[in-house]
Amino acid sequence: MEAPRYQSLKDHVYNHIVQKIQDGALLPNQKINEAEICKTLDISRTPTREALFQLTNDNLLEYIPRRGFIVKPLDAKKKLDVSQVIGALDALAASLAIDLLGEEHLREMKDIADKIDRDIGRRDFSEYYNDQYRFHEVYTLRCNNPTLIDSIHLLKNSFIRQSYLSEDKEKMGRVLQEVNNEHHQIIDCFRRKDKERLDSLLKYHWRIIDSEML
Incomplete structure (x- = not known):
């Protein structure tokens, strides 16, 4: 049995958002509500933003200036x-x-x-x-x-x-x-x-x- 990996706060937010995408709770082109995530997970804005930018780098989210982060659709x-x-x-x-x-x-x-x-x-x-x-x-x-x-x-x-x-x-x-x-x-x-x-x-x-x- 593999030992569980240590989860940082950023990883916790990352996995939370991935799970919501997988569950269909977040749909393509839907905007990510940063304040709601911080409140739900009781986590500060800094690790939340780090996770969002990591998700953007990993091609799951897209950052749009003045709009924020959205779930990236796949054509x-x-x-x-x-x-x-x-x-x-x-x-x-x-x-x-x-x-x-x-x-x-x-x-x-x-x-x-x-x-x-x-x-x-x-x-x-x-x-x-x-x-x-x-x-x-x-x-x-x-x-x-x-x-x-x-x-x-x-x-x-x-x-x-x-x-x-x-x-x-x-x-x-x-x-x-x-x-x-x-x-x-x-x-x-x-x-x-x-x-x-x-x-x-x-x-x-x-x-x-x-x-x-x-």
Whole structure:
């Protein structure tokens, strides 16, 4: 079990805002209310501003003079670009982790994939988001490459939630069911230690999410 990282006040604000973006509480082009964040977290303005500028540097927020910070939207081309990079990095993490996963990890992934089937059946896409994130974390966190893990997390934070915003719930359900079928295939690849198939599957896995949502 990995030791938890120490969180500075700036990190606390950073993660708070990222979580709100992921949860859909902060939407693309929405203005960040600095005073509200300071009050909610009981944190002074200095670490809050530091976190906001860090989020801007990491491409999650955009600073607009005289308006402040807004959640940065991703256009179709940017989404496609990011999804391709995530697919390549996720495939690398899986390849590095394939010999480090035990049967307990595969069971955990199977349990999550089964729950995702139920999430989709209920059209509970918020819960789907949380569960699919947990699914990929099982092997990502065990790839033994902290730099790779941080890079994947950074890209996912700005990309995934915005890709799931859709008014067509039935289409969303069909697409995400196809994606979850791939989760089950990913588990099978890990079990058979089929690195070549796992690599191609994960690269396609992330690309299909975005292309179907555009």
